[in-house]
Amino acid sequence: MKTRSSLLGYTLIGPAIILLLVMLFIPLLYSLQLSLQDTDLSHGAPKWIGLSGYRESWLGGELWNVSKHSIVWTGCVAGFQVLIGLLAAMMLNRKFPLRWLVRALILLPWVLPGVVAALTWRLVYDSQFGFMNSLIAKLGFGQHATDWLGTPGLAMFAVILAAVWKGFPFPMLMLLAALQSVPQEQYEAAKIDGADTWRKFVYITLPSISGVLKTVVLLVSIWTFNYFEMIYVLTGGGPIRSTHIAPTYIYELSFRNFNFGEASRVAIVSFVFILAISFVLIRQMNKTEKY
């Protein structure tokens, strides 16, 4: 009996495993293999170069440059998305008139198609007619024509702001759901004990939503790390490569320069990055469950 049921079990998970193998592991191993080759187009067939390709990419400086941007990008975008999402969720958790409408409207950035949102931000940042410059002028900081996407120091800031705007509704939605499941009795008890708002937040709200919060941080960080279209549409990685992050750089290497070896090296490095983020956060999540 036992063998029959386990055979049935394997048959049932079989398709899923085949899918995983075909869609995930084989391409992964293939890019690992590609990353050990020199596929520069100046010579025909790929040459096997082992790990020295990684060394050269590192010494070339571009890989470090892109990693730095990726870290800043992921940290800032994911961090602010979750922070703003949390604040918005706490506000929307209170009762006020027309709350249902505000809750629906605030989701707009998230449901907008990515490229449409990015193209809209391109207009916002236009130095001549853009909303950003006219807003600053209206706030009383004077007329000027800042080229948000064309100035190396500002471009990163500009794409981060756009990405935060685009993505914050997701953490907000998740955290709002978590907040609504926190039992009101705890707050009442705390009130009787004389706890102020800050203490209630730290000792009741945060622990109650920490499970969801960690999942959200994990998801948002991974999505942000791989977030392609915002930067691709807004700056294409420029000016002077000041906004190139891993996905846009991989795109450029593979589909513009046809250098799949170098692209695979960057892809493998960024895979390790994501793996590291996941490990840390998944361990954290397991810890919570044990309590």
Added chain:
Amino acid sequence: MKAITRFAWFALAFVLILTGCAQNNQAPGQGTPGAAAEGGAKPAAAKKQTLTIWTLQQADINIQDAQKKAAKAFEEKFNADVQITSFPYDQLKDKMLAAVAGGEGPDVLLLDQIWVAQYAAAKYIVPIDDYLSKSDIKADDYFKGAWGAGTYQNKMYAVPFDVGVWGVLYYNKDMFKQAGLDPEKPPVTWSEFIEYGKKLTANGKYGTSNWAGSSESVQCMVDAFTVAAGGKLLDDSGKKILINSDAGVKALEFWASLSQISPPGSVGKNEEDAMTLFTSGQTAMAMYGEWGQDTIATRAPNMNYGVANLPKPDGGESVGTFGGFNLAINEKSKNKDLAWEFIKYSTNFDNQKFITMLTPAHKKAAQEYLKQKRKFPDVIYSQLTNATYRPSVANYPQIADIQLQATQKVMTGKLNAKDALQEAADKIDKLLNK
């Protein structure tokens, strides 16, 4: 632990099954087209030879029909079966490289000029010098730059099919009048261009708009100005870039100096943004490909505009940079002779008049085509005649990107033109000698 081992065995078994399947599938898959082609190659058999061509999708129905008709006539003439598949540009680019690198793909390849060196370096296409010497195709019949773009390391690989040029100068005659300039006398030299531009820059309108966004077209412009100023892009060995010459520095300085007559924020713009500013009446002059006439016709049909040659340096020439497509033969093709016949057929005078999507590469056909389809045909023709071509090296896209960064560094004021180009040339030389 036990579970993991069991899983590992299981996974391994699956991998074996999968690879097994793949091999089984592959064998007949690879065999079939080869076998068919071999059968067709036998001269005794009356069987038709098959010729496959991948080309660009046509928006224009007339061109589609003309291409179909031409293919039909070819089929009858050579008793062949011509299979044309068309793709949008990006797909053609990705699919063709993947297919050809895998030893397959069509017999006749339609290559963007900048792919020719890539394909030639990788030996995906065959040199056609022998075919050429036996045929009546003459290099002189085609635009010189387009012919040059078909060469790689002094061998000819791809016959020019059609061409475009970056760019010509469009100017708004009404805005010229308002600024007190003669609308029939567009600027000819660089200094005139800037001088006119300054007069046109007033009341929130600007003389022109330069750009340096994520696009290669800006490099076409700077390359063109470099050659116009008497420079060269690449030395004859193909191992040394020459953009850091005085001519190159002057060209880049000119391009960057256009910022004074451009709207603010031109670094982040691309050529389409610059053209949009022109068609919406925000700028008085624009440099754009000769097909920009279609753009103006759709967006600003009432604009009173003129077309002139690109401004030239004092004592220099007005030079543009070629774009366009060339035809080459797949190294793995079983019907190379037939493929060659097809290339000859599609690049001859009679067919060129009807089947190209851009301006024909055949000079005489181009003259007729331009007269029929374009305003200011003479201006465009002269711009095409002496246009230069982008460096014919295998990793051109990477090189263009390094050039673009140099341009951006100069336009944002990070470096002066000389240092930026020196830095870029050092990097590019390293790539060329890899």
